[in-house]
Amino acid sequence: MKVLKFGGKSLASGQAFDNVINIIKTKVNEGPIVIVVSAIGDTTDTLENILDLAKTKQDYTTAFETFKNRAYHNEADINTELEVLSKLYEGVSLIEDYGVKIKDQVLAQGELISSKILAAQLNAKGLKATPVDSRQFFITDANFGSAQAIEEVSKQKTQAYFAALDKETIAVVTGFIGSTDKGETTTLGRNGSNYSAALLANFIEADELQNYTHVDGIYTANPDWVKNAQKIEELHFDEANELANFGASILHAKTILPLVENNIPLRILNTLNPENKGTLISNKPTDKGIKSLSVQSNVALVQFEGRGLLGIVGVDARVFTALANEGISVGVISQGSSERGLGFIVEEKDADKAAEALNREFSNDFYTRDVNSISIIRDLAVISIIGQNLSTFDKPYAALVKNKIVPILFNNTVTGKNVSLVVRKEEAKKALNVVHGQIFGIAKKINIAVFGNGLVGGTLIDQILQSAQSIEDKKNIALSIFAIGNSKKVLLNDGGINCNWREEIKDQSVAYNIQEVIDYANANHLENLIAIDNTASGEFIKNYIPLVENGFDLISSNKIANTISYSFYNELRQTLKANHKEYLYETNVGAGLPLIDTIKLLHLSGENITKIKGVFSGSLSYIFNNYSIQEKPFSEVLKEAITKGFTEPDPREDLSGNDVGRKLLILARELDLQNEFEEISIQNLIPTDLQAVDTPTFLNSLEKLNPYFDKIKQGLAPDTVLRYVGELSGDLQKDKGVLETKLIEVPTSSALGQLKGSDSIFEIYTESYGDNPIIIQGAGAGASVTARGVFGDILRLADK
Numbered sequence: 042m043k044v045l046k047f048g049g050k051s052l053a054s055g056q057a058f059d060n061v062i063n064i065i066k067t068k069v070n071e072g073p074i075v076i077v078v079s080a081i082g083d084t085t086d087t088l089e090n091i092l093d094l095a096k097t098k099q100d101y102t103t104a105f106e107t108f109k110n111r112a113y114h115n116e117a118d119i120n121t122e123l124e125v126l127s128k129l130y131e132g133v134s135l136i137e138d139y140g141v142k143i144k145d146q147v148l149a150q151g152e153l154i155s156s157k158i159l160a161a162q163l164n165a166k167g168l169k170a171t172p173v174d175s176r177q178f179f180i181t182d183a184n185f186g187s188a189q190a191i192e193e194v195s196k197q198k199t200q201a202y203f204a205a206l207d208k209e210t211i212a213v214v215t216g217f218i219g220s221t222d223k224g225e226t227t228t229l230g231r232n233g234s235n236y237s238a239a240l241l242a243n244f245i246e247a248d249e250l251q252n253y254t255h256v257d258g259i260y261t262a263n264p265d266w267v268k269n270a271q272k273i274e275e276l277h278f279d280e281a282n283e284l285a286n287f288g289a290s291i292l293h294a295k296t297i298l299p300l301v302e303n304n305i306p307l308r309i310l311n312t313l314n315p316e317n318k319g320t321l322i323s324n325k326p327t328d329k330g331i332k333s334l335s336v337q338s339n340v341a342l343v344q345f346e347g348r349g350l351l352g353i354v355g356v357d358a359r360v361f362t363a364l365a366n367e368g369i370s371v372g373v374i375s376q377g378s379s380e381r382g383l384g385f386i387v388e389e390k391d392a393d394k395a396a397e398a399l400n401r402e403f404s405n406d407f408y409t410r411d412v413n414s415i416s417i418i419r420d421l422a423v424i425s426i427i428g429q430n431l432s433t434f435d436k437p438y439a440a441l442v443k444n445k446i447v448p449i450l451f452n453n454t455v456t457g458k459n460v461s462l463v464v465r466k467e468e469a470k471k472a473l474n475v476v477h478g479q480i481f482g483i484a485k486k487i488n489i490a491v492f493g494n495g496l497v498g499g500t501l502i503d504q505i506l507q508s509a510q511s512i513e514d515k516k517n518i519a520l521s522i523f524a525i526g527n528s529k530k531v532l533l534n535d536g537g538i539n540c541n542w543r544e545e546i547k548d549q550s551v552a553y554n555i556q557e558v559i560d561y562a563n564a565n566h567l568e569n570l571i572a573i574d575n576t577a578s579g580e581f582i583k584n585y586i587p588l589v590e591n592g593f594d595l596i597s598s599n600k601i602a603n604t605i606s607y608s609f610y611n612e613l614r615q616t617l618k619a620n621h622k623e624y625l626y627e628t629n630v631g632a633g634l635p636l637i638d639t640i641k642l643l644h645l646s647g648e649n650i651t652k653i654k655g656v657f658s659g660s661l662s663y664i665f666n667n668y669s670i671q672e673k674p675f676s677e678v679l680k681e682a683i684t685k686g687f688t689e690p691d692p693r694e695d696l697s698g699n700d701v702g703r704k705l706l707i708l709a710r711e712l713d714l715q716n717e718f719e720e721i722s723i724q725n726l727i728p729t730d731l732q733a734v735d736t737p738t739f740l741n742s743l744e745k746l747n748p749y750f751d752k753i754k755q756g757l758a759p760d761t762v763l764r765y766v767g768e769l770s771g772d773l774q775k776d777k778g779v780l781e782t783k784l785i786e787v788p789t790s791s792a793l794g795q796l797k798g799s800d801s802i803f804e805i806y807t808e809s810y811g812d813n814p815i816i817i818q819g820a821g822a823g824a825s826v827t828a829r830g831v832f833g834d835i836l837r838l839a840d841k
């Protein structure tokens with residue numbers, strides 16, 4: 042015999058009802074079954090609302106008429122139930138009050154109606170079925186509203202009833218209701234129908250209880266909140282019990298216990314997807330130990346503090362007695378060893394009542410100043426991780442902190458493996474996703490905002506979109522670009538921008554400021570945030586600190602933030618540290634070459650770097666490599682460098698020597714030197730009359746550069762070429778180094794003279810390596826190598 046239980050939602054619509062009948066038709070061919078039903082759809086709430094209207098002398102009759110006229114009420118003879126309701130409502134409206142007994146009688150009609158309707162439908166479809174009023178055999182205590190079955194007598198009566206029932210008839214039993222030994226109607230409380238089904242399965246020693254719900258089974262987290270929540274195939278009774286105790290709404294501890302007694306498996310199934318095998322709960326041991334996350338929203342923290350409570354015995358007893366007297370149930374509890382305060386979680390609706398009860402209880406202690414404050418923090422949520430051992434909770438916890446979620450309370454159970462975190466309600470979804478991703482090793486989602494979609498930014502976006510799938514497959518990291526912003530507009534998509542972004546940014550982008558992007562990320566609970574600056578803007582860097590303060594890690598190809606005042610450089614690093622955030626900028630020097638990482642590692646490992654020199658600029662390298670040996674005018678070579686994407690958006694940033702100066706300064710600061718940009722000796726290659734004009738005017742006047750550079754070229758000695766070099770020297774163990782950039786003449790046969798294309802070359806001299814420097818050489822500019830370097834930074838951050 043199998044017991045099939047159908048919840049209210051399974052009976053809520055025509056389609057769901059048809060599915061229920063089809064399921065029953067299939068099951069009945071497999072062997073004997075008994076059905077247990079809840080009230081249809083929202084019936085219980087509706088019946089209670091009408092009761093409240095009647096009590097408050099409002100027009101309850103209209104609502105009751107609407108209820109009576111529900112279409113499916115024609116499908117069975119439910120006059121008795123409607124008559125009972127009519128009389129009860131009338132009585133309540135006359136005396137303007139009702140008690141728990143009346144309420145139980147009213148609500149019970151919901152299940153009585155649904156069992157009649159389902160039985161009638163089954164009969165209409167040719168199956169022999171009968172509605173069964175469970176009050177005749179479920180005998181309960183008189184705890185109306187949340188009654189408990191008196192098992193021995195209920196069992197006896199149930200067995201007697203079913204022994205007498207024609208074996209060909211399908212019993213459609215009312216869930217949720219019972220009666221006292223005096224025949225008074227009771228209800229079995231929250232999840233009461235499941236409890237009824239479990240009792241029935243136990244009493245008739247069923248082979249299995251199949252609980253048909255509106256979900257495919259029990260998930261590792263609520264799938265409405267966590268997209269990649271996984272269905273749990275099998276659970277042990279004990280694990281299910283833990284889940285039930287920690288608020289998994291689909292289970293209730295009361296439901297598990299009767300099943301354990303006779304070792305009856307429980308299967309959670311979906312009425313709308315009956316083919317799915319659901320989750321099986323049995324006494325079969327599971328290997329992994331379950332891990333599942335549940336969230337209890339709408340809770341508040343009550344904080345009770347008193348300087349004079351240290352060592353005083355009985356304070357906690359007074360606190361909890363005061364709460365118990367008000368019928369307030371307490372969740373997570375925290376008390377420091379100093380005993381100077383106590384914090385505990387209650388349902389939000391009970392918070393004021395709890396504070397009032399404590400204020401009353403401790404009024405004298407306030408007077409003596411032993412108690413000094415009772416306060417409430419509202420809008421909280423409790424996330425419980427069931428099956429989580431503290432010894433392996435380091436990673437999920439670190440991931441939470443990295444996402445700027447610091448739990449207000451943290452609590453683990455002594456027995457069992459359960460961890461509870463109290464977080465702000467608005468952070469709960471993000472926290473749940475972060476912890477879930479960590480625990481289940483699900484692809485870690487990295488949410489990226491790319492600012493600047495020009496040469497480097499645009500190439501980066503394309504590279505990310507092209508490689509995202511293979512990175513997810515290989516590294517379990519899911520890269521998602523949720524924002525692309527330029528100097529005017531931003532395109533936002535919390536689900537991830539796709540390869541149509543160039544069209545979408547034209548049609549769907551909106552004007553923005555950085556706070557709006559931050560707000561968007563927060564509103565959509567996006568975790569693991571990275572902001573990437575691919576602008577060349579001195580304005581945009583003002584956003585760095587707000588971004589970091591709002592949980593973003595930073596990456597930039599833009600060099601400005603690292604080369605304005607040392608005080609900003611420092612402030613940014615302090616902010617990063619305080620917020621546990623990172624800032625990576627490998628492409629700031631040498632584009633895609635691994636220069637900054639190398640310098641950082643050498644310096645960190647205590648290697649004394651004594652000098653760094655070389656050709657730092659890819660664009661100037663290209664320009665002078667070609668101009669020195671070709672017969673082309675300087676302006677043409679420069680145009681080629683611009684077209685190939687080697688120069689800065691305004692090429693004067695290169696020609697002025699400023700870009701090389703910035704790179705030198707960035708390296709110097711990596712060595713803890715505190716130089717300022719103004720202290721760099723920079724040879725500016727731009728004729729004075731072109732230094733102050735705007736960018737378009739300069740770009741239209743490139744020919745004016747030719748005479749200046751022709752003169753320099755004509756002055757070259759035989760077998761020499763021009764190279765623009767940078768050098769960081771001086772005593773690099775002190776506060777400041779000597780930074781210099783200049784155009785020099787070198788033998789064509791020398792290492793510098795041999796450079797090709799846009800190659801940069803960096804010679805790093807250190808104490809251990811002596812006169813033989815470490816040399817890093819390769820393409821030092823270009824959108825694609827730079828974007829690849831930025832991509833490397835993304836993966837470094839994602840790996841952390």
Ligand SMILES: NC(=O)C1=CN([C@@H]2O[C@H](COP(=O)(O)OP(=O)(O)OC[C@H]3O[C@@H](n4cnc5c(N)ncnc54)[C@H](O)[C@@H]3O)[C@@H](O)[C@H]2O)C=CC1
Binds near residue numbers: 580598600632821824
């Ligand atoms: N081209 C190269 O080889 C290398 C370039 N870089 C750096 O890459 C950065 C980008 O260079 P490109 O892509 O060539 O520049 P680009 O001029 O092609 O693109 C710049 C982008 O930044 C946006 N932008 C400008 N001001 C903005 C603001 N205030 N807010 C938001 N967006 C803003 C523009 O709308 C544009 O989309 C520069 O900082 C450059 O120094 C670094 C290493 C190598």
Ligand SMILES: N[C@@H](CC=O)C(=O)O
Binds near residue numbers: 687
């Ligand atoms: N314009 C720069 C690009 C990289 O930083 C250069 O030429 O090196």
